Amino acid sequence: MKETLTGAQALIRALEHENVDVMFGLPGGCILPAYDPLIESKIRHILVRHEQGAGHMAEGYAHVTGRPGVAMVTSGPAATNLVTPLCDAYMDSVPMVGITGQVPTAAIGTDAFQECDTVGITRSITKHNELVMSAQDLPMVVRQAFHIATTGRPGPTLIDIPKDVLQNEMTWYWPSDDEVLDSLPGYRPNVKGHTKMIKEAARLILAARQPILYVGGGVLKARAAAALRELAELTQIPVVTTLMARGAFPDSHPLCLGMPGMHGTATAVTAMQKSDLLIALGSRFDDRVTGKVSAFAPDAKIIHVDIDPAEQGKVRRPDVPIVGDCRLVIEEMLKAIKELLQSGETQADVGPWRSRVSGWREQFPLAYDQSEPGAALKPQFCLEKLRDGAPEGTIVVSGVGQHQMWTSQYWNFEEPYTWVNSGGLGTMGFAVPAAIGAKVGRPDKTVWAVDGDGCFQMTAQELVTASLERIPVKIGILNNSYLGMVRQWQEMFYDERFSEVNLSGTLPDFVKWAESMGCVGIRVEDPQEAEAAIDKANSINDRPVVVDFRVAEDEKVFPMVPAGKSNDDILLHHSQDARREFLK
């Protein structure tokens, strides 16, 4: 039986067919028709205070569930407010579907009220976007958007819908898988790696004496953590997990070297530099990992597994490129390695390499100076206390800057999907809304956001959303009253000429602000108070909590590879400088 719906009804029904259980948004002029059928829908809608919040919530939700996050906003300024989260999701390959209202088709191009060229503006920051010109097209466009966002290399898609398209009538249908594929003849992501290449990779792995598994976010996107662990344990190859891959391999595992890169551990950075084989799995040789590219891992052969062919050879030419889904490829790689071993091949002895790596790990643990009695809290100390007090399986979310690096360094990530942050775009203000989205996606888990005072002030208003929607996230602000990472760079690279970097030691009052938004606010100024405050925060589960840790303003993140320098020029904590020779 043919059923006639409005475009708006078709949109909401299509979202239900895509198993959307929650969406984040804020209504306005052109998207109004879509908000009407939402009243009858079983989809939960979370009303945000700023459209950027909706986008980051959708990302947080997607990070922890693996399902696409959905954000729906109106045209013009709402669409431009969604630009930052879309770009963030694009850089970090987060599956997300944005829905924007648009002025009626007849008004497009006339500079109508709240009109902007949304598809034009978002073209380079979405995997795909579409301006829908007919209500009849809506179910197909929604299916395409979800299909594209979630397959291949995941990413954000955007559907821009003029108001009259939402109001016009259409005949309901739901396209089949085949119809969706037929409508996208140019989109066939390759998931299965090339058998010959995988065999070649297996041979290289067995022959390598100083191999490293260089694990990126693609391993999490492919849900390949179990396969990775099997590969590491079978071959006894040490693992580094990039900022986007923290949790893909347990930090407590004897083979785990932690994070590589600009603020990575000295062991992870140096092990990559000295490696003779980098097995890059879903990682993209980002400049924050490689340092100066020409000096990066100079003696290493490269096996590069990535589902995006354009990543192969973009920065470093691989010896063995393998285009495919990380989980499928690692599983095939395991088979190939086992076959070679059964046929009598032996693996080169990685024992000496592992002892060398262990030596680095003993000599160069993460280090900071404990605070003198009566002096300000150390941010690293706060993180250790937060980490030790957190219930098992806690999801930790961060903003961008020093606090992000310390969180990545000092947290112990034991499970996949327990770490949410903005890696590629480096979006300050990400933490609060992303934590809310993560808690919505995983209400069974404790969600801590570790934020900076600069970041918090960019998106804190979403805590009103969290209070009203009963989303009990916990926010720890490492408040040093500075844009801390900028301060660090000005101190180290601009001769301590501090320019526009001090926020304020007194304003805002984060505790009062938290309380005004319906949260519990706690201030911690003394190391003695930290544990009790954290315990109190962990015991509150009916509303959000904000803990304002007043930390030392001059603390810096180490180790550090200065931008543009070789990873060999890593700067260590001063207590380790004397041992530098061990890294040679």
Add this chain to the structure above:
Amino acid sequence: MSGNNPYGQDSQHHVLSVLVQNRPGVLARVSALFARRGYNIFSLAVAPTEHADYSRITIVVDLASAPLEQMTKQLFKLIDVVRISELDPRHSVVRELIMATVRATAEQRGQIVELTNIFEGKILSVGVDAVTVSLDGSPSNIDDFMAALNQYGIVESQRTGLVALPKLDRAASAGAAKSPKGKAS
């Protein structure tokens, strides 16, 4: 680069023939990608194909700006791009069209007609003191024609940019047009 390169021995230009879904915004997607990644387009020609659902874009790219492999791979990430053929000049037929209006006194008119005939071009329009001519040919052919016309003074001109298709298979040269689709995916 081959000696038959229509842009000359040292040229860094390369021809991509891109089959795309014939949908609104597809040209903007392609050109925006080139701009965003810092790839230079030397010329670009686009029109629907014999099949109404598809258009073909012929892009002459400048390899001085980026490696061809990255260009084709990034291009192929666009959902609307269905196939990319990298056309080797040795195994392709290429054409470009130029229209030019040239200053011509009554006495010069005959010389220009003769010149145009030598190049096998056409006279499109004759005015009191100018002539509009056209020529289709290889880019170097057109360069020569323009140089010859220049002595009379070109008032205005428009080149279409290159269009190209693979040469038809001869028994000895099957598979002349390489499709990077297999390579890129």
